[in-house]
Amino acid sequence: MKKKVLSVLMCAALAATMLAGCGGSSSSSEGSTGAAGGDTSGKTYAIVTKSAGNPYNEKEAEGFQEVIEAAGGTCIVQNPESATADAQITVIQSLISQGVDSIAIAANDANALASVCQEAMDAGIQVLTLDSDVNSATRKTFCNQAGVQEVGQALIDAVYDIAGGEGQYAILSATSQATNQNAWIEAMKSIQESDEKYSKLELVEVAYGDDEPQKSTDQTQALLQNYPDLKVICAPTTVGISAAAKVLQDQKSSVKLTGLGLPSEMAEYIGADDAHSCPYMFLWNPIDLGKLAGYASIALVDGTITGAAGDTFEAGDMENSPYTLTELADGSGASEIILGPPFQFNPDNIEEWKSIY
Amino acid sequence: MAGKSGRTISATPQGGIKEKIFSWEGALILLLIAVNIFGAVLSPNYNMTNILRESPRYLAEIFMLFGMAFILVLGDIDISVGSIVCLTATMGCLVSNKGMGVGAVILVCLGVGLLCGMLNGFVATKFTELPTMIITLGTQIIFRGIAEVALGDGGSASMTDIQSIGILRAKVGPVPLSFFIVIICAIIFITVLNKTTFGRKLYAIGSNRTTAYYTGIEVQRIRFFSFSMLGFLAGLCGLFLLASTYGANTTTGNGFEMEVIAMCVFGGIATTGGKGNIIGGFIAAFIIVCLRIAFGQINMNTQLILVIIGVMLIVSVLIPAVTNAINSRKKTKKA
């Protein structure tokens, strides 16, 4: 008897949802017809960062938000609960339900997000990526912080320069599946192989610190211990580089560090003398990257660009505006927008930048 | 009727457990309705179409709820399921990329899941001194470790043949296939737990393992079976996740174990064993899913959602304890 009561109640609950659903769907369709006339006002632009609790992601979102709000659009910033593709899928699904006009995603995994991005595109949403790309068939364009080759070139040149042209170096990366880091490391390796200039450099190991301070510390210490002749560590990840910088500086090690890091995190360790572990490092401006994604979102939504290579769009007061979409090197015909070359942070400019990001 | 259900076997100090459980499930249903109304008021997009569209990931998780309920009723715990999901999805993906058909993928996913579950069950029944928490903690690291090795550099794989696996994404109208599987599982598992001797044995073992052993219940065989079952269901979850994301990576299924356990506990299944009912867990799962979807649609801070779920979890287990205390105080006053 009681079971029956339960099941009746359960059905009632479902029915209530259905009813709520009917009401909900009709009101949302009204909303979209009302907004069709406007340009950016009434449009909603979303950004999905890699995860919550990371200042780099925060700065990206900040730049994005600034551009969208200045243009009169509504901006949604979503930081997934953890840095996994799974958490991003949940968030993107929810944005599809809300019927936003565009979604800019900094992908945690290139493959796993493909199907949800496709679903968003099928729902008429403009999907673009920034920072890390997804499968290029499932998005309109990709706002690339710097060309993969350029980053690889800058890093290998830095290693070459700091090591004095020869010797052993090691790489301390993020996780083994971090798309960007893997691409940059591959680029470094291929540049090193193709150019005689780097033949005296030897890459001894690629270690993975999983973007955890403790594991990065363990890995750095292991590198120092396993390779006594090591000259340079290259850490192309913000958590890894600051953990490694601390280890090297605390130990007053002769091994030097370079890579990609946030100036605010690294100010303590950058310096030309022996008391500092990192002579110089690189990064781009995450705020600008967010801004670029913001302008690209607006351009995609109002039809200025379609995501085809060759399209151009204005990006307000940004340095290299107008930007042109270029074709990806992999021959897929998909496009990307390159922000600019990576920026070098050295003892001369670190003071100026450390308070900005 | 309640006598048959087997719940009365559970070790409870006072009578009236029947009423308590009934009212708990009743309260859960009221809460589910409230959550839905709340969602509909908060978000204009909270409707059946969107809920069903967003649900497949959560539904895959609910598969494991049924197996976990068995394990918890037994007084055991399994925190390796998230890793089993990761391993099965990985293996399924790799097999598919080797050019095998969807049949092989399904077989591999379910088979790998079953094997993982059997390994847990084997260690748990051969080394009964070990708490299952520590066993599954070890296998949790191992299963994900195997997936990491199999995925190799890059730690992520995508399916090249997404056509054939598409049948698992099939929908009847707006309702995804996995929804029907959840319903079928619910019917089977609720019936088994409430209407069969097997179900009653589970409660008996959970209430007092030694007594159960001496009354002739094949304790270890049932535990082995339950762990294998949960592994199988985790494989099913991995299969459907694979079908919905067309790929697997090293973080697939991260944290699922805690989410599934939370659903069970919220539904009134005690981790100490011998208590609770799958119906409660089933309704609780939908409450959490609906709540997450509703909060997601109003773009609430994702971490704040976790805080709210944490508070709900603690409050939900505190309520029975507090009401119990009040009731017994009333009783002693009357006496």
Added chain:
Amino acid sequence: MKKDKSLIKTITGSREASLVIVLIILIAVITVMSPSFLSPTNISQIFRNNALTMLMALGMLCVMLTAGIDISITSTLAFSGMIIGLMQKFDYLHNTFLLFVIGILIGTACGVLNGLIIAKGKVAPIICTMGAMYIWRGMAYVISNNAWASGADVAGFSDFGKEGSFGPYIILIIAYIAFFVVMKWTKFGRKIYAVGSNTEAARISGINVDKTIISVYAIMGLLAGLAGVLSVSIYASAQPNMQYAKEMDVIAACVIGGVSMNGGRGSVVGTFLGALIIAIIAKALPLVGISAIAQNLVKGVIILVVVVLNVITQRMMDKQALARREM
């Protein structure tokens, strides 16, 4: 009664002996593969990098002795560490001592809350602390507001945990000595064992069970809070995801060290050995040249094998003890 006690004592004694053997084998294997493993710098790094796990293992020992468990510790750690980091970032406070006090107080408060819910609310420890795990981790994210406290922010404070500073070692040594004394020779220590071995008996014999349980979780929270501050100091950074999921390492350390999850059995020495094994595994995996991708797999296998080996030796010892008794 007395006989039982001495029997338990001998068993735990021999359990530690078997652990020492496992430890020696482990170290021997590693040293063969990487000869520099036993260098003084390396040994000091083992303790420094795993100070947090070793510290929290002590609290987990107490919790597990009362047949409880606390999976919220790393969330508490993140919450207290994040507050400490932010206080320095926004220049509220830079006094190292006061920062430690505040961190410890925050941790203790979290612990007392757990204890109250578990003891007074009769909630299963794993459930209560699972809720707390979500809550405090989430709160760490919420208060951080997507900011980190980094090297420059915690500049003076991080000297305490800097490589070469004795700070972390001193805290570890004091903590282990204090716990060893308390657990072995004080009334409070014996109360914890009593509550864990047989709660009803403890209650009847006049022990305030609720109070003991609350204080045990308070101690756990205290150590987690302390670990949070220490973590900020050692790694010179505070991030909301710090030590994520590391509570399992702490639990594994205790179980390897022979602490029973059913309560009443376990020792400070065993915990130390267990934590040391976990620390050595973490340190050695990158050293002996196991490829990065396989490191997790190897770690999992080692943990499971050590735990199972422990059970097998335990069984053999029990059998021998039984045989001796029959003679």
